[in-house]
Amino acid sequence: xxxxxxxxxxxxxxxxxxxxxxxxxxxxxxxxxxxxxxxxxxxxxxxxxxxxxxxxxxxxxxxxxxxxxxxxxxxxxxxxxxxxxxxxxxxxxxxxxxxxxxxxxxxxxxxxxxxxxxxxxxxxxxxxxxxxxxxxxxxxxxxxxxxxxxxxxxxxxxxxxxxxxxxxxxxxxxxxxxxxxxxxxxxxxxxxxxxxxxxxxxxxxxxxxxxxxxxxxxxxxxxxxxxxxxxxxxxxxxxxxxxxxxxxxxxxxxxxxxxxxxxxxxxxxxxxxxxxxxxxxxxxxxxxxxxxxxxxxxxxxx
Amino acid sequence: xxxxxxxxxxxxxxxxxxxxxxxxxxxxxxxxxxxxxxxxxxxxxxxxxxxxxxxxxxxxxxxxxxxxxxxxxxxxxxxxxxxxxxxxxxxxxxxxxxxxxxxxxxxxxxxxxxxxxxxxxxxxxxxxxxxxxxxxxxxxxxxxxxxxxxxxxxxxxxxxxxxxxxxxxxxxxxxxxxxxxxxxxxxxxxxxxxxxxxxxxxxxxxxxxxxxxxxxxxxxxxxxxxxxxxxxxxxxxxxxxxxxxxxxxxxxxxxxxxxxxxxxxxxxxxxxxxxxxxxxxxxxxxxxxxxxxxxxxxxxxxxxxxxxxxxxxxxxxxxxxxxxxxxxxxxxxxxxxxxxxxxxxxxxxxxxxxxxxxxxxxxxxxxxxxxxxxxxxxxxxxxxxxxxxxxxxxxxxxxxxxxxxxxxxxxxxxxxxxxxxxxxxxxxxxxxxxxxxxxxxxxxxxxxxxxxxxxxxxxxxxxxxxxxxxxxxxxx
Numbered sequence: 001x002x003x004x005x006x007x008x009x010x011x012x013x014x015x016x017x018x019x020x021x022x023x024x025x026x027x028x029x030x031x032x033x034x035x036x037x038x039x040x041x042x043x044x045x046x047x048x049x050x051x052x053x054x055x056x057x058x059x060x061x062x063x064x065x066x067x068x069x070x071x072x073x074x075x076x077x078x079x080x081x082x083x084x085x086x087x088x089x090x091x092x093x094x095x096x097x098x099x100x101x102x103x104x105x106x107x108x109x110x111x112x113x114x115x116x117x118x119x120x121x122x123x124x125x126x127x128x129x130x131x132x133x134x135x136x137x138x139x140x141x142x143x144x145x146x147x148x149x150x151x152x153x154x155x156x157x158x159x160x161x162x163x164x165x166x167x168x169x170x171x172x173x174x175x176x177x178x179x180x181x182x183x184x185x186x187x188x189x190x191x192x193x194x195x196x197x198x199x200x201x202x203x204x205x206x207x208x209x210x211x212x213x214x215x216x217x218x219x220x221x222x223x224x225x226x227x228x229x230x231x232x233x234x235x236x237x238x239x240x241x242x243x244x245x246x247x248x249x250x251x252x253x254x255x256x257x258x259x260x261x262x263x264x265x266x267x268x269x270x271x272x273x274x275x276x277x278x279x280x281x282x283x284x285x286x287x288x289x290x291x292x293x294x295x296x297x298x299x300x301x302x
Numbered sequence: 303x304x305x306x307x308x309x310x311x312x313x314x315x316x317x318x319x320x321x322x323x324x325x326x327x328x329x330x331x332x333x334x335x336x337x338x339x340x341x342x343x344x345x346x347x348x349x350x351x352x353x354x355x356x357x358x359x360x361x362x363x364x365x366x367x368x369x370x371x372x373x374x375x376x377x378x379x380x381x382x383x384x385x386x387x388x389x390x391x392x393x394x395x396x397x398x399x400x401x402x403x404x405x406x407x408x409x410x411x412x413x414x415x416x417x418x419x420x421x422x423x424x425x426x427x428x429x430x431x432x433x434x435x436x437x438x439x440x441x442x443x444x445x446x447x448x449x450x451x452x453x454x455x456x457x458x459x460x461x462x463x464x465x466x467x468x469x470x471x472x473x474x475x476x477x478x479x480x481x482x483x484x485x486x487x488x489x490x491x492x493x494x495x496x497x498x499x500x501x502x503x504x505x506x507x508x509x510x511x512x513x514x515x516x517x518x519x520x521x522x523x524x525x526x527x528x529x530x531x532x533x534x535x536x537x538x539x540x541x542x543x544x545x546x547x548x549x550x551x552x553x554x555x556x557x558x559x560x561x562x563x564x565x566x567x568x569x570x571x572x573x574x575x576x577x578x579x580x581x582x583x584x585x586x587x588x589x590x591x592x593x594x595x596x597x598x599x600x601x602x603x604x605x606x607x608x609x610x611x612x613x614x615x616x617x618x619x620x621x622x623x624x625x626x627x628x629x630x631x632x633x634x635x636x637x638x639x640x641x642x643x644x645x646x647x648x649x650x651x652x653x654x655x656x657x658x659x660x661x662x663x664x665x666x667x668x669x670x671x672x673x674x675x676x677x678x679x680x681x682x683x684x685x686x687x688x689x690x691x692x693x694x695x696x697x698x699x700x701x702x703x704x705x706x707x708x709x710x711x712x713x714x715x716x717x718x719x720x721x722x723x724x725x726x727x728x729x730x731x732x733x734x735x736x737x738x739x740x741x742x743x744x745x746x747x748x749x750x751x752x753x754x755x756x757x758x759x760x761x762x763x764x765x766x767x768x769x770x771x772x773x774x775x776x777x778x
Contacts, residue, residue, distance in 0.1 A: 026526050040483055046576065046585040047483075072585060087483040089520040219576065219586075222481050222522055223710050224491075225568035226550040231559050236552065241712065255559050258663025262561040263587035270585060 004084035008061055013143040016068040017111055018077045019053070025060030027052070027090045033122040034096030034213065034245055037064065038221040040087040041075055042284040048072050049218045049240070051115040052091060062088075065114035065143070070267050071274040075281050083286065092221045093244050096122065097211070102185035104128040105177070106152075107170050107199055109135045109191020113144050115213055116190040121151045123188075129153050131184075133173045135191065139164035171198045184208050189248065193257055200248035210248035214239050216256060217263070231255050306377070307349055317419035318347040325643035329613050332495040332579050335640055336400070336428075344429040347422050348377040354413055359423060362411030364760030365398075365464070367391045369408055369423055376426055385434035386441030388427065393467030393510065394460065394759065396435060396502045397489060399428025402756045403634050435502070440509050446473035451773045454479060454538040456523045456713060459487020460755045461544035461746025463507075464762030465769070466515050472770045476515045477538075481522040484575060487546055489755070491575040492567075494607050496614070500574070524712035529720070529742060540741045540769050543728060544762065547747035549708040553599070557657025558703070562589060562665030566604045566704035573611050589700045592616035597668055597696070599623045599654055600704035601630070606637040608702045609646050620646050621698070625653040625673050625686045651675075653688065658695060667697045707752050717742075727751060734768040735761065740778050743769055 009021040027037060036051045054063035068074040079085070096119045104123045108116035113134050124130045132152035136142040137160045149155050156173045157165025166173065170191075177184065187210040189199040196212040203210045216228040216239050223241035230239050233250035237243060274281060321337040322328075328335050339347065357370040368387055375384035388395045404410070404424035412420035434440055451474045455462045458480040470476045484490050486503045511517065521527060523545075532538045550565030552558050569588070572578040576586035596617040598609040601624035613620040622641070624631060627650050631638060642648070651673040658667040672692035675684035709726035720739040721729040728744040730737050735745045745761030747753055772778065 026521070030526060044577075044584050046587075087520050089481065089483070089522060090525065092522065092525060219568060219571055220482060222525075222548075222712060224548040224550070225571050226552065226565040227568040229552075229559065236554070236559070252559070255663060259559070259561050261662075262589070266581070266587040266590070270587075 004086060005088040006084045007079055007081050008059075010079065010081050012077075013065065014141050016077065017065060017114070017141075017143050018068070019063060019065050019114075020076075020079075021056075021061045021063050022085060022088060023060055024062050024088050024090075027088065028055040028057050028060050028062050031055045031062060031091040032095035033098065033118040035091035035093050036221070036244065037062065037088050037090030038092060038218065039064070039076070039085055041072065041079075042086050042281070044281075044284065045075075045086070046072055047087070047219055047221070049092070049215070049221060049244075051118075051213070051244075053114045053118055065111065067111035071270045071281075074271070074274065075278070075285060078278070078282060079285060089221065092240060094242070096188070096245055098122045098126050100127045102128065103131065103183055104186045104188065105131045105133065105174060105184050107133045107135070107174065107187065107189040107191065107195075108148070109170060109189075109195040110137070110141060111143070112191030112195075112213075113142075113148065116188060117144055117148055117151070119188055120148065124151045124153075128186075131177070132156070133158060133170045135159070135170035135195070137161065169198070170195065171202050174199060174202050178202070178206055178208075187211070187248075188213075188245075193253055193260070196248060197253040200251070200253075204249050211245050212248040212251060213244045214246060214251065214256060215244070216259060306353075309352055312350050312352060313414070313418055315346060315350050317350070317422055318343045318425070320422070320425050322640075325640075325645075328496065329644040330616075332614055334499055335496050338432055339422075339425050339429045341429075341433075344376060344426055345379075347426060348373050350414065351377070351421050352413055358411040358413055359408040359421070362407045362409075363391075364407065364756045365391050365763050367408070367427075372430065373421070373423075373426060376430060381430055381433045382437065382439055382441055384430045386443070388430055389441060389443055391763075392759070393464055394489075394506050395427055396431035396506060397460070397498060398756055398759070399424055399431050400498050400502075401493060401754075403754055405635065407756065435505055440512075442509060442513055443471055445471055445513060448475070449473040449773065451475065451539045452477070452537055453769065453773070454532045454536070454541045455544060456529075456541065457481075457487055457544040457546055457746075457748075458485040458517065459544060459546050459746065459758060460489065461546070461758035461762040461765075462487065462542065463510065464759035465542050465544065465745070465766045466762075467510060467513065468763055468766030469769060470510070470513050470515050472766070474770070474773060478515060478517050479521040479523050479527075480517065480519045482575065483519050485517050485519065491571045492604070492607070494570065494574055494611050495579075496610065497607065522712065524714075524716040529713065529717045529739075533741060540743065540773055542762075542765050542769060543713055543737075543742065543744040543748060544746045544758070544765075545710060545713055545748045546758070547707040547727075547752040548710040550703070551706045551708055552703055553654065553705060555654060555656055557659055557665070559663075560657050560659040560665040561663055562659075562700045563657055564589070564700070564702045566598075566600070566608050566702050567707065569608055569702045570604070570611065573615070579611070579615060588615070591700060593618050594699040595619045595621075595697060596700045596702070597621040597623050597649075597698045598702045598704055600706070601626065601650075602632045602704065602706070603634060603637055605702075605704035606633045606641050608704050610641055610644060612700070612702070613644055613646060617700075621696075622646060622648045622650075623652050623654060623668070623670065624648070624650045626683065627651055627675060630683045651686065653686065655693065657701060665699060665701060667695045668701060669693060669695045707747075709748060709751075713748075725751070733764075735765040736768065736772075736778075741772070
């Protein structure tokens, strides 16, 4: 019988973004900033990658932050502390490159802030001057403000509609910093693909090394299927094992967008069916929880 | 029970055919193609065995199954004893009875093959294993007294399972680590349901659990835990690396990035492990093949599995594109024959030059060049040579690249003191399967490169013997 992964804590950070602390001691021990896990909620579910936002070795937990956009993430966001996730595997991917670059700009767009946050923490610990730019469509979608503030030397909050912080896009703030003549040694941008592509175009003329974290479709996450292949400087890379972080100036974003659309119709159908009647999925997800309460085999010995 | 016939009469019985699901029907479902022998047919087939004094069949078997004894027991109607005899050498008889290339192994070595048709050993093996499973009386061999030694097996494919079975019987405490969420490796993610029902694999795994083997899914050795940590932190005394050849190869031709181009690993994993063929029940998506033109590049068993899966997913035209001729095709004859019966179209002596797509980045066609066979190359097969000016574009909506796999580097890259060769495969002694790292053994595809289920199982057995010796003596 599968060993389950109990949810120890869960809370919404914004309307559709939820934070989970999940018991996964082996992953907690090994995880470094920039790495991810692959999660499957129940026996009929798909495998999806989620970046590890934080970990606690002593408690043996990892933190994941999930935006409910498709069926699987919305189902996940209906789980609570006390429920369990059927499969969690990781830590996968290469960790972020962390060193004393000097001045580092960390840019998080929407839920990408959750992915950028652990790297910002690591950059700060490595002695960098960390400038963080967080963007969201509006105030209600801004997440982790306090956490990010605590780890940043400078924090700029941007909303598309001006409902909070400054009115504008993250790229406008980045451009402004460059125009002010600020020395920027390294940029990390994580968010929607159009945002990452736009950041790459802002830094390209100034030859500022820029890293993005890519989110192609994955299955196994261990380099076995090649579904997550991305093209970086004409070279084929597997985001799950070679990435997920790559040189933004080399990435073929157009191809990434096209490949990510591959199952759009099916994803839409699946989401609609779930929204219309989530009973079966919820029951199955909670059934997993029941199995955990009454395990058929004893706990792991190691 | 049937009496032994005189040899002359035995050779007069024709080889009994395997009952199959009708080709027109099966091309549209994922149920098993081969239906299995009935007891009567199995009896009749077992009559054909010449019971050689020196059975060549056993020499031809990579795990050394005592085939003559098994067949004798079948003829005597002692099916459960036959199954127990099988299990002495083979932990996965229901699997190998289905997927082994018997024609090159036991059946290829069978004396009958010289003048008549070889004994249908694979079919008999499957009959025995299925009979045992259906009765629920699995004759698990007895386990030796516990030794107190802990062994970690990395990978739960055929090599890992076979090694785990043997070491557990020797009394060692065995843990099998699997990166995916289900046990079985290629048996689960690679081989389709219609050739190897997953329920059979699950049952075999349950049998192994009953033998006391511990299975841990969702552990990526090299990431979640390293080899050194297995020794130093988790207290294992020996490790067997059986991670297989899981890295998909692409052709590196233009257009391979288009949406609609899959590696065989991805396509088959979605279909088999994630059950994308049953979208009402399972969430993982796959390209909607219904009414579409689909091409699979390659001529091996994986290519056949892919093309037959595509057909079952509703493809209008399902093509095999292979650069040599059918004679050189590495796939089993039975698979090619099944594929043809089901309506797969073979475009042999064609080679893809480029995948063609539209503005949205979706695949729309493949540019092919016709080939002819030239001189024999180092593999002994005649080298395919492009025919100049024969290029043309064939419209297709989905493609699967099934041209082979390489070594996945995850374990090796985090075990820098373990030797690998220039292709990234682990270097292991041919006889002992020892690596250069103390206590670490390796076998199966991660050492040999991509091969067959049974060769991997053979390597697992060799490793088990060798590891047992190491655990007993402590000598490296």
